[in-house]
Amino acid sequence: MRCSLRDRVALGAALLAPLATAGILVPFRTGVASTNPALILVVVVVAVAALGNRVAGALAALSSAVWFDFFLTKPFERFTVTDTNDLTTALLLLAVGLAVSQLAARARRLRVMTVVDAGLLARIHDTARLARTTGSSAAVVDQVGRHLVDILRLRSCRFEYGSLLGHPARLEQDGTVVVDREPWDLEARGWPDGEIELRAEAGGHYQGRFMLRPSPGVVPSRQVRQVAVTLADDAGAALEGEAPVLDG
Structure with missing residues (x-):
């Protein structure tokens, strides 16, 4: 399936932006609660979903949950979560991201409807x-x-x-x-x-x-x-x- 330039950019951002954001947060991971980095990643998902479509938003949500697990939960830099609270946070991050991607797609449709007779x-x-x-x-x-x-x-x-x-x-x-x-x-x-x-x-x-x-x-x-x-x-x-x- 061929995509518009905007959608291709959004798909690229969906893959790279959560990874880059999680990497930036690595130096602060021991000094803050895991929910704070998760909230920052939610903002990234919202931005990607607003730029692209529901596919990009869903991909950003999945990418955010994966890199949150890998970089920001113990044991660090392993795809393993041992703390129940961290696991809950990761699952909520994924769920919120998926919901936001659906809302963004609907918002794009509504923007079209508001400008027509x-x-x-x-x-x-x-x-x-x-x-x-x-x-x-x-x-x-x-x-x-x-x-x-x-x-x-x-x-x-x-x-x-x-x-x-x-x-x-x-x-x-x-x-x-x-x-x-x-x-x-x-x-x-x-x-x-x-x-x-x-x-x-x-x-x-x-x-x-x-x-x-x-x-x-x-x-x-x-x-x-x-x-x-x-x-x-x-x-x-x-x-x-x-x-x-x-x-x-």
């Missing part, structure tokens, strides 16, 4: 309700496709199941467009030639993709493009569990 919100709500109530993922995919044509003012839109083929231009999670993994100035240059890929993902996994054919000279706002991504993710959520997960 009532018509776009209605489409988001209708699609989410259909995804919850229908037993057919195809119905959700069809409805999302129609919404995408309307809000992005597309010439056409089709959905592809199965493995990723080729390397078309892609509409990213943050509403930007990349071509050959390089940012594309959509406002200045218009849509790139050919179809545009919009992936439907759930749980950090690829479920399928909408192939968008834009109308010449029509560039919707970034907020509208972010709504399109939200709708595609609703389709991905409906597909999750009905078909094998395929990572590109």
Whole structure:
């Protein structure tokens, strides 16, 4: 699965920031209660989750718990915890970090919803309700496709199941467009030639993709493009569990 630059940075931070923070705290580990370093690591998890997505936040939480155990609990520099209080602190650190990562992902979705008008919100709500109530993922995919044509003012839109083929231009999670993994100035240059890929993902996994054919000279706002991504993710959520997960 290919990620946006922001998500790649967040994943890197999820791996390295807890390690670096725990290392910095090593000289102070004998003079403070274990809960204090744990609180500092929680702050690191919050920062990573706010920067990235739920996957980065969860990875940061796991990394923080591991390095808290290794560097900051006795016996030091061993993956062993002998003190019950330290074990409880490590488990709470992991649990809090995982909860924060989910809240951060929801907050990113809510930020999109606060900047769109009532018509776009209605489409988001209708699609989410259909995804919850229908037993057919195809119905959700069809409805999302129609919404995408309307809000992005597309010439056409089709959905592809199965493995990723080729390397078309892609509409990213943050509403930007990349071509050959390089940012594309959509406002200045218009849509790139050919179809545009919009992936439907759930749980950090690829479920399928909408192939968008834009109308010449029509560039919707970034907020509208972010709504399109939200709708595609609703389709991905409906597909999750009905078909094998395929990572590109």
